[in-house]
Amino acid sequence: MASLAFPSIAKKVVVQDGTTYGYAVVAPAAADKPVFLLLHGYPSSSYDWRNQIRTLSAAGYGIIVPDLLGYGDTDAPGGVGAYRFKTMSQHMVDILDSEGVSGCIAVGHDWGCGLLSRLVTYIPDRLIGVVFLSLGREINGYETHGYWLWHGTEEAVQDCETHPASVFNLLYPADPEDWKRYFAPVDKAAEYVRTGQLAPLPSWFSLDEYTMRDRILQMNGYRGPLNWYKAAMQGLNLPDEREISEVDKECRVPTLLVVSDQDYVLLADAQSENTKKWAKDLRIEILDCGHWIQLERPDKLQGLLEEFAAEIGNGTS
Template sequence: MMFKTQNYEVTKGINYEYVYVQANNDLKPTFLFLHGFPSTFYSWRHQIKYFSEQGYGCLAPNLMGYGKTYSPLNKDEYKLKSMVTHLIALLNHLHLNKVIVVGHDWGTAPAIRFVLYNPERTLSLVLISVGYRPPAKMDLDQVLETSKKILGYENFGYWKFFESDDAATIIENNVDSFIDLLFSNNSGEKKINFAPVGKIQEWLMNGQRTIRASYMTEDDYANFRENLLEGMQPKLNWYKAAIENINWDDEKNLDPIIKCPVLFFTGTKDSVCVTALFAGQKQYIADLEVVELEAGHWLMEEKPNEINQGIEHWIKRIG
């Protein structure tokens, strides 16, 4: 589907690019779709089409670092509290009060903070591929050591490459190789050539290619490629910001309990965001439903029907 994009200055000097389809009546809520790395609002194309046809409102911004949204090179500007403030300003601009917040991958970070900072603006929360983890300080080396012990490989080893100063240039210079690996037809490929420390730069420097997943059409591929070539460093700043714990001062006193209903979709073939990592989330969520799909990481693109229908059935259940 073709998206009609709009822009809004959420605060002085900071603009957000977004797609918005208004709900067709007051009884239908609006979804706030937050994409992950290194996607754009385009990754929600199947959901926007489906839910807008059902009469729901759909709001999908490009987050900081993406498209025509404000994309600073300074990692310290990528604070989650600031992003939530930007999203609230966008909702106010569109006269939207409460929304169903939906996040995928990195988009789950601002989605979760949206709920924690503004529970009164939230109807419910949908997390895709990445489940709920309470705000906490991160020690990347400790994370890698623990995952090696538990999983047998470092599922977040690629973070080491993403925080390096030359990562953006290497990705831009080998963009087809990068997309192939992210969207490989072989779900086990990432476990070997993406996740462990040192493997992704090896893949890229050798210009390796593989067969892409069939759900990514030529149009999807062209859109994704153009997005990456607009500049990788702002997108990688999400990782740098997390590694350097720039959110901790804002978040250390946040109540981590989520009081609204939460739906979590997880892919059993996702070797990076492994389902077991989020086993502890139910202690923070009173009303949690978990749906496992036999798929990889890009669930809303690989299994759009299951995601769309799963969300709709759940909305009807929670009323």
């Protein structure tokens, strides 16, 4: 939630279809510094980019960091139909327009990469480069997405809102291998949350940060965040995507994929190999950490983002 976590740089805008978005924004310090558009994943908010907001802006880059649909200061429609990628892509255009930004480096993590992959298709002229964290395109060698079946149910909303601490411990584990045991297999995630299991905070997530994140997620609850899964499972994006040509499905802007060797759902090798087929100008970096790259390895990520920005040159803001 931008207004709670970053009150001095928080703004709101009503986009063309009437949806209100909250976001954090800092203008670039100089004309030769591009703007980074940072897109969070599930179950997060703009707050998950707190390290990058601080370090990128300190280095002179511009940043735009929205609470995506269903999260924080942004509207959280109850209907699944609002969560189409094409609709949300236009929302990003409207935010860029409201800030007078014609081109940006867009960075996604987790579900933010799902939205980012559609920005590549729908608005390539607004992107000077793209960075995918954790998620590219994937095939899996063992069961990794069993939790989707639970996330697609109505019961999951109540489960998550009844046991928010268990949801946090499940999704932000101190031991990344917990995802093999409790998150990836069918029925295990629901069992973990419903039984109220708890674990210590990871070393890279302080108690104050946990408290802030919990306050933010409580504002809108889990219906909006889980609607991202439901929209995908119900095929709501398919009508839009059938109209995309094979050429337009390719990523033709410079691309950086940053994956981690301890993410046991979004497997590094699978993400890398499958993204190679899609992105024509691709650099891949594999880090020694779990799923939450921007939280676990913020200094390393900062270096990669600055190198990438230097490699691709300046955007127009």
